[in-house]
Amino acid sequence: MSTATVEETSVVVAPEPFWTRQRRLGLTLVLIGLLAAVLFGALAPSEQARFTLSDDAEGAALSINGQLGAVLFGILTIVAGGVLLAGLAKRRQTALLGLGILTFVLSFLCWQVAGKFMPLVDTTSGTMQLALPLILGALAGVLGERSGVVNVAIEGQFLMGAFAGALVGTMATSVWAGLISAAVGGLIIAAILAVLSIRYLVDQTVVGIVLNLFALGVTGFLYERLMQNDASAYNEPPRLPEWRIPGLADIPVLGPVLFDTNLLVWVALLLVVAIHFGLTRTRWGLRTRAVGEHPTAADTVGIRVRGLRYLNVLMGGLVAGIGGAYFTLVATGSFTKNMTAGAGFIALAALIFGRYTPFGALGAALFFGFAQKLATYLSAVGSPVPSQFLNMLPYLATIIAVAGLVGRVRAPAADGLPYVKS
């Protein structure tokens, strides 16, 4: 109870220090805004930057002079930071932060695209596709961690899902069988994680890492022994169909991204909404959060702590397994060894950067997906900025988030702690 008492004390004793988080944030935005306006502005050629609504250089486009845009958006970043720094608009902190980051990115784009063109539809749908497994993986993490079980085995669940989806999908020549098997693949890894960490109290991070290696080994072995020898029998799954919803699909930019696409996009977005409302508005969610924050308190009002943790970790396994299906049933159409290549860890980063919330995870996943898409674009147009810089962004963002530079990320209090009845 001492913490609560200290809490109370802090309210009165501490005079608000000048460098609040908000001000530090504002200062950061002002600095990067300056960087954008001066550096990007100076480097950008004074030519049109065209953001085309179609897929080619012709057709309707939003265009702006690259140099002007870089300077203008940089100045907007400075303004957003300035408002925060001045201590105005305390309520709109998140919105201003978002505006600052957005304008900074736009300034960067103006510099890069000046004299060239960037197809908006391709960029957004590419972002969505790249973000897709990240969203699902991060949601799996949300489910487990909010109930107090750390899940660093998302990567392993992806791999198992991807593998099982490809294998069963091919053998049954049914993409739906593949999708279900992918979910089951994730579930298997989750079940091992759950039993070892909840029942046998093994350190959850260690179990997670071991499971990642396990999944890598098992799928790699079976891939070499089975799939490589006879790909047509084991490794040519049908792809998930793309469905086009008439009318809605004609909305510029967003239409093709959301309404002319594969099922997983809807599954992922629906799950974000469902888990958000589930966590905040339902009995299951209240209990899940209680178990993740203060399991003893939950136990004393008759909630079955371990049971609920099992349920959540297993549900997370299903979701991450579906995320794994993206790799074989959507992106490529065949399994290869270690094909997830660390996406599970980026999903983990999205979970933390998204503050353990579904919508936060969605935002972080989209942001990371965009960074990856941008990296491809930049190397395609031969930008002087190395694409590795952008690929490094998720990890950099996570370090910043965890270090508490941009708003403190607070994990559930009992996250990672096994519950033992005393």
Add this chain to the structure above:
Amino acid sequence: MALPNREIPLKLELRGITKRFGDLVANDHIDITVEPGEVHALLGENGAGKSTLMNQLYGLLQPDEGQIVVNGEPVVFRSPRDAIAAGIGMVHQHFMLVPVFTVAENIALGSEEVRGGPLGWLDRRRSRRDVIETSERYGLPVDPDALVEDLPVGAQQRVEIVKALTREVDLLILDEPTAVLTPQETDELLAVMRSLTAMGKSIVFITHKLKEVKAIADRITVVRRGKIVGTASPDTSEDELAALMVGRAVSLEVAKTPAEPGRNVLKLAGLVVDDDRGVRAVDGVDLEVRAGEVLGIAGVQGNGQTELVEAVMGLREVRAGSVELDGESLAPLSTKQILRSGVGYIPEDRSHDGVVKEFSVAENLVLDMYDRSPYGNAFKRDLGSVGSNARERVAEFDIRCQSPDTPVGTLSGGNQQKVVVAREMSRPLRLFIASQPTRGVDVGSIEFIHGQIIHERDQGTAVLVVSSELDEVVGLADRIAVMYRGRILAIVSPDTPREEIGLLMAGITGTGGDAPEEGTK
């Protein structure tokens, strides 16, 4: 399980309850009857088995033998849910509240109002209304929308009580409810208990504080080492109750002569310290402790006492101000240097900071001097002198252990604390700092440790005692500094009326208008 009839007032009987943990018999054939509408005090020392007994009554543990009988019907509680259904609620010593939830969410948790069938959509409006209703019915003001982590301890306790009452319980177990309260909050709690029993609820009041037992209990059952050693009525004297509880006559008063203060040993000037989260915890404290006196710091836990002591010991950064020992600044010294310059220190969290539980008694006794003559040097240790030192200290400080080689973790709390006291007092001292010196310590050891502290004072050492138990501060101190929200509000003599000190602990300095409302006493 047959549900007991909830229409008649609840009468509870425990028959022959026995609970073992390995070889340890935590509860040995306990028989207790709690009549409707009574406050039944369960009095016993830490570790006597009170909490174990109540955890069985609340379904958190299952008895190995014996029966729980509610209104004549034997019942079996497999989980707290069963106990609640039978009309039994519990307020735990460490509150069972989720800090990041609102009051209403905490109260609803586990028996949520839902609509919409299988989805279990929370009916938050109804939960809020339930909270408000219960809160008004029993006169326990709580704000349903406040976050629990923002509430002071007293308010959190009210939330816990309301949480139990919304579950329509008829018997309420209060486990050491006053441990974290100011004297005023304690009085308020006692008033609440009276009004609850007036409405026909019965209360099992677990405590080791004799004054409160005498003030509120209708019947008293005394537990020692897992057994019932007697029952008493509230007019039994404190000395008799203490003797029952401890098993021999104990003196509750600290025997001491008037202090003969000498030079200023410790001098704090304008001390400012932050807590772990960077929030100001000590906010400009000036304090002097003189040789040959005990300065006691009274205050509710969490008002900066911990940080103040840690700053003096070099365990926490001094933000501003100075700490001087005999005129020399301690700020540039390491904790090791501070200890060796003649400062003894009993940390408040014994098991974290006071002893290394896996180490033997002998090793723990030389933790501060293990690399010094005669116990060793930079290269090797002299186990012979470590052992002979241990034998001497064990005898001198009456440390009850099988041998000096037993791990300290296997000793009782009181004996562990004696190990700490023995170690810290075996150096020549100028200043002795004791933080919560008797927390979790049995009454017999308390007496001994208090005696040692006074003995140290009489040798001319300056002593600083920090305790959240007002009785302890009053008993030991020659001067009392009351700390509230990082400041010293006043320095008073131990003869000051307790009410006045209590008010200071609650941050009320004026003698006139700020007095608490009538009827709380």
